[in-house]
Amino acid sequence: MAFNLRKKLRKSSDALAGKLDRLFGSAAIEDADLEETEEILLGSDLGWELTEKIIAELPRKVRKSGLSWKEALALILIENTPIPGFETAAARPFVTVVVGVNGAGKTTTIARLAARLQKRKEKVLMACADTFRAAAAEQLEVWADRLGTAVLTQLPGSDAGAVAFDAVKRGLNRGYDSVIIDTAGRLPNKKGLLDELGKIHRVCGKAMESAPHEVLLVLDGTVGQNARAQAEQFMKALPVTGLVVTKLDGTARGGSVLAMASQLSIPVKYIGVGEGSEDLLDFNLESYVRALLGMDEAG
Ligand SMILES: Nc1nc2c(ncn2[C@@H]2O[C@H](COP(=O)(O)OP(=O)(O)OP(=O)(O)O)[C@@H](O)[C@H]2O)c(=O)[nH]1
Ligand SMILES: [Mg+2]
Helix, strand or coil: CCCCHHHHCHHHHHHHHHHHHHHHCCCCHHHCCHHHHHHHHHHCCCCHHHHHHHHHHHHHHHHHHCCCHHHHHHHHHHHCCCCCCCCCCCCCCEEEEEECCCCCCHHHHHHHHHHHHHHCCCCEEEEEECCCCHHHHHHHHHHHHHHCCEEECCCCCCCHHHHHHHHHHHHHHCCCCEEEEEECCCCCCCHHHHHHHHHHHHHHHHHCCCCCCEEEEEEECCCHHHHHHHHHHHHHHCCCCEEEEECHHHCCCCCHHHHHHHHHCCCEEEEECCCCCCCEEECCHHHHHHHHCCCCCCC
């Protein structure tokens, strides 16, 4: 995810690396004011735990390793963010359920994922299990039209679980490689709506035993770490397997991506860094940290 990730994350990197650069320049880290460092780290939404770790480890790491403070900081961030490897999915169809609050970027993410799979010559079916909002189906249909993928929608008021079931069945019967299910944006404090997500998850498994193979929780990056409680509510409703953090182009809170991954112990799979069709990126921890710190790609 090299290309212009640094440019895309500029707001975050200004807030973090820019301020640290001004604080330290080329001075050794132990001479600097660690309290101010702490404020800068917290300001980029790295969270309390990660910030405390950095403050405790950074001066020692710099002394011991002979690395610059920035290289040492990058190393600490990388070491402290758990990112399990990517499994290549063998299941056909590979069923993905996408959840998240209103406006987090679910539909946009689905459309971009579909576009990528389509490029790899996969046969993609998108399904709208948002039977709540009339415009939701329409939106997905517009995307399907534009991308040339198949889409399954139902009239508002029909059963969201039934849509998910039909989509997985259709995926199986008609030889689709991927089925991606959109769900209604919801406030996680609405119990009924969260129950509906649990049901969508269960009926996928009724239509195809191993499904769903992925449950992506889409988080709005501009909300930063405040999304943690929200994420935990979703995780109670169904087993989330990956995070997608969107809108990182418009925020200085890029540190929250690392904080959330380690707090929730769920890997970040994709990040959204703009409104363009190419702006959904595979998450690569090392590239992300380096871009956040305004550094060039390693190697
Ligand atoms: N700048 C920026 N905007 C984004 C990104 N991802 C999504 N958006 C915008 O966020 C807005 C909401 O995105 P949607 O995909 O409609 O969100 P949703 O979760 O499907 O919303 P509901 O269906 O209403 O729950 C749209 O205007 C998107 O263009 C991103 O990475 N960067
Ligand atoms: Mg939507």
